[in-house]
Amino acid sequence: MIQRIQTIFLFVVILLTGVLPFWVNLWSDANGNEIYADNEIMVSGLFYVSAVLAMIAILLFKNRKNQFVLNRLNMILNLFLLGFFVYRSLNLSGETSVSEKGIGMLIPVFSIVFLVLANRAIKKDEDLVKSVDRLR
Template structure:
């Protein structure tokens, strides 16, 4: 349902993982060339999976428990993506011939994780509300 707050949070996570990586580079090489996520297959697959999980979670609004589990999987996937970025970032700092600058695209998984955590919190709140109403019957 569009009127639920978790749908908005999930849509924000979809925009962050599906649209913004095409706009913001992960880092910039010393030659001035921007390095986008599409240049590495692992990053492209992980961003694609995260986007797919966000869409799947939005579409499964009738099954709150499944939506919650999909949100958790998406958080784990974004943590793995963030870990890969940090690993690559730490390896870049020691490079001698090509010095690079880190881009804002490396921080997109952090913002996506925040949106997914807020969505899961709202899903849990809805689930608790439904359970409390069922108890009264």
């Protein structure tokens, strides 16, 4: 059902990855220009794909196994995005390209945390259904 706690967690992931990266700067370059997600095509695309995966996971509330797998895929996507941010911030030395890291680089971390919480709730529901089926 849609009123379960994992729906709230997935809705928070949608807000984190679909809205927040476009309001919070990801980093500032050497000139002091703030870089947002809409300035980088690949980054904005990955954020949108993550938000769409979370929305599809909400709509798959009747099939908990597919919802669980889709959340795992979303976690892998966010880990890739986090790895890109770490690579981007540590690749160039001497602050030639990335001068200041923004709070937006932590968005994939928070997204992964909420996806793990959603998967725990989905697993708990699945175990409850299995235990009720066992009693019949």
